[in-house]
């Protein structure tokens with residue numbers, strides 16, 4: 001089954017659907033002006049990408065493989081396939097820097113055409129950047145081009161089919177170019193859901209979820225994306241891989257794991273078979289107030305270790321709680337808003353009632369104050385809006401960016417304090433550092449930080465300094481450089497420290513075997 005609706009292209013210099021872009025809400029203007037000052041930072045318009053480096057003979061070769069209409073070299077299409085959507089990506093785009101634009105955008109339809117394009121690229125030393133939804137935030141779409149005859153964006157937008165449904169085993173096979181809502185729409189026709197809702201859901205793709213080991217906001221109930229994958233096919237320059245012949249096995253190391261998180265450096269994922277669930281009949285969200293971040297985190301740990309997690313659970317620290325609430329005193333009815341936790345339940349009415357009752361009893365027993373459904377409703381309504389707000393803040397001279405990490409419960413408080421301190425010290429007085437626990441496991445959790453600061457003259461350098469300080473603090477605290485945003489180019493130095501010299505050699509050896517010419521995403525992932 002396939003979809004006929006055209007994919008919504010994101011704005012080249014902003015997040016998301018251009019039709020949904022908005023200015024800073026009037027209600028927030030006063031607060032933002034007070035905290036950071038308001039200065040207009042208009043984006044440069046009219047910039048064009050560098051001249052196409054591939055000559056006609058090479059382009060003709062590509063056209064023969066996928067059809068002339070699927071090899072695009074116009075400025076607009078190349079601009080739309082330049083980098084991802086991190087704040088540094090947006091700052092570069094806003095400054096008119098299109099130096100990372102591909103020479104051509106190639107749109108294969110299916111595994112066989114992908115294999116052919118990779119063979120062509122290896123033969124002619126052309127770098128290939130697989131492109132799913134373009135929501136990457138770690139520089140994973142800005143591959144190196146030196147040493148190559150050119151660079152093409154391998155746009156998977158034509159590969160949007162639901163290939164198979166096995167509703168006995170509760171798994172489906174999807175092509176990689178399906179965006180989050182498109183995949184859910186196809187599954188809804190069968191009464192099924194993936195339950196994978198990252199904040200980038202509207203634009204990110206199935207292949208991208210697999211290639212970056214993404215984690216959605218409902219991960220407590222549905223699991224991380226990599227945990228849903230039971231099988232996949234991938235095209236590499238040296239051949240194809242078809243992995244996942246059983247739900248579980250002991251057939252040596254799990255090669256699926258080599259492709260999951262490989263960020264286009266080992267191969268192009270051309271289909272994934274994922275575990276699905278019945279679409280929930282009921283969804284309910286609640287708010288809880290905690291006197292402190294420690295108390296709320298301990299409650300999350302208790303639930304996780306008791307096997308009693310809701311479908312969604314997240315906890316904002318004191319600063320994030322205060323900032324996120326238009327009226328901080330509205331929570332718990334006191335001047336001290338404490339820390340806001342959101343819990344969400346999905347399933348049949350019986351499942352939701354039973355789980356909600358059991359979780360609520362534990363949370364009440366641990367000192368949480370129930371705030372009813374209103375905070376949960378507000379969170380659900382606004383869960384995909386923050387990236388649009390980032391654009392309006394950038395328009396007005398405020399630097400906004402996020403980063404994330406994960407660690408064991410016993411190290412959670414240290415990690416929170418060290419990263420917060422590093423960011424605050426680097427960004428200086430007046431900056432804001434917010435944090436929430438975004439994903440939880442029996443043994444630990446992920447921490448997600450958001451910063452806001454008045455933009456310096458060079459906001460890119462300002463952020464890079466702060467990000468390096470935070471990354472150093474993360475590694476010094478023994479945590480991971482990324483829980484779900486992946487490595488890209490930005491995290492490589494810290495990734496190398498995390499996996500050590502032998503780990504780096506293993507990755508280089510796999511790369512050399514699967515991609516001996518090194519055409520796939522050069523400079524991405526492999527330290």
Ligand SMILES: Cc1cc2nc3c(=O)[nH]c(=O)nc-3n(C[C@H](O)[C@H](O)[C@H](O)COP(=O)(O)OP(=O)(O)OC[C@H]3O[C@@H](n4cnc5c(N)ncnc54)[C@H](O)[C@@H]3O)c2cc1C
Pocket residue numbers: 015084085086129130131132133134135136137140141156176197198199200203204205206207208209210211212213214215216217262263264265267268269270387484485486488521524
């Ligand atoms: C506002 C915002 C919010 C976000 N929220 C979340 C979140 O809640 N959770 C989360 O996990 N992430 C989040 N992200 C990060 C991003 O959305 C994820 O990494 C997502 O999985 C990327 O998917 P994509 O389709 O956009 O991939 P792309 O950006 O197109 O590609 C990402 C990387 O994977 C490679 N790639 C893409 N498709 C394939 C393929 N089929 N085969 C091989 N390689 C491929 C690319 O070359 C690139 O290196 C967010 C990003 C933004 C901008």
